[in-house]
Amino acid sequence: MDDVCAKRDMGNLAAADLGQITRAVKRKLKMLQYRPEVIDGCLAGTSMAL
Numbered sequence: 001m002d003d004v005c006a007k008r009d010m011g012n013l014a015a016a017d018l019g020q021i022t023r024a025v026k027r028k029l030k031m032l033q034y035r036p037e038v039i040d041g042c043l044a045g046t047s048m049a050l
Contacts, residue, residue, distance in 0.1 A: 015021045032038055 013021065013024055015024070
């Protein structure tokens, strides 16, 4: 499983404009919508609770 919590995915984005950043963020959020276990794992790593 890829590490969705890693900052490198968005950190390596060399966006040409704000629209490209917006599309990239929306794409990542859409992916996370169908993988709630990733959110749980990220929160567990920070000791935060829902």
